[in-house]
Amino acid sequence: EADIYQTPRYLVIGTGKKITLECSQTMGHDKMYWYQQDPGMELHLIHYSYGVNSTEKGDLSSESTVSRIRTEHFPLTLESARPSHTSQYLCASSEVSSNQPQHFGDGTRLSIL
Amino acid sequence: AQRVTQPEKLLSVFKGAPVELKCNYSYSGSPELFWYVQYSRQRLQLLLRHISRESIKGFTADLNKGETSFHLKKPFAQEEDSAMYYCALSRYNTDKLIFGTGTRLQVFP
Numbered sequence: 001e002a003d004i005y006q007t008p009r010y011l012v013i014g015t016g017k018k019i020t021l022e023c024s025q026t027m028g029h030d031k032m033y034w035y036q037q038d039p040g041m042e043l044h045l046i047h048y049s050y051g052v053n054s055t056e057k058g059d060l061s062s063e064s065t066v067s068r069i070r071t072e073h074f075p076l077t078l079e080s081a082r083p084s085h086t087s088q089y090l091c092a093s094s095e096v097s098s099n100q101p102q103h104f105g106d107g108t109r110l111s112i113l
Numbered sequence: 114a115q116r117v118t119q120p121e122k123l124l125s126v127f128k129g130a131p132v133e134l135k136c137n138y139s140y141s142g143s144p145e146l147f148w149y150v151q152y153s154r155q156r157l158q159l160l161l162r163h164i165s166r167e168s169i170k171g172f173t174a175d176l177n178k179g180e181t182s183f184h185l186k187k188p189f190a191q192e193e194d195s196a197m198y199y200c201a202l203s204r205y206n207t208d209k210l211i212f213g214t215g216t217r218l219q220v221f222p
């Protein structure tokens with residue numbers, strides 16, 4: 001079944017660790033996005049990609065990095081996690097045409113101790 | 114500055130009452146506007162978008178460029194409408210969404 005998957009759902013980890021949040025989609029979408037959301041706040045776009053080898057930073061500055069080596073895979077990496085990185089991270093994808101609905105994953109709740 | 118404002122964090126109504134979730138935006142170009150919904154323990158999903166001009170689950174939303182608003186309305190609320198609702202704006206010819214802070218709708222029996 002076509003879907004978008006995020007792993008892990010929850011991650012509690014110590015300061016200084018390297019973290020990779022996984023996002024994969026089997027929907028055949030070219031466009032993929034990462035959003036960050038703090039409790040009770042709006043979603044902020046932190047990264048997006050319009051296709052393989054294309055990545056751009058979003059509206060909210062983030063110390064994370066992303067890569068897009070395969071169409072279906074859009075991982076997000078934090079080289080050295082800090083407590084300020086504690087948040088929910090949501091991955092989404094959409095079709096190649098403009099202004100198509102974005103399909104969201106379940107999200108990863110990240111807590112840095 | 115480009116911005117989406119949802120003034121109400123929480124809206125509580127009784128079943129059968131009309132519902133209006135407010136959304137105002139600030140954008141100098143031609144916006145594309147969306148309502149996304151997140152039901153309890155489910156993912157964020159699209160409810161409707163203004164270009165479709167359709168009614169989904171009894172909800173409608175009209176883009177008012179004069180008032181820069183895109184309020185979500187339903188004449189008779191149902192308990193299953195209880196959820197978190199986010200208004201979002203997509204800048205012209207991009208897919209970069211700007212979200213509001215969301216409104217939690219509670220529908221009591």
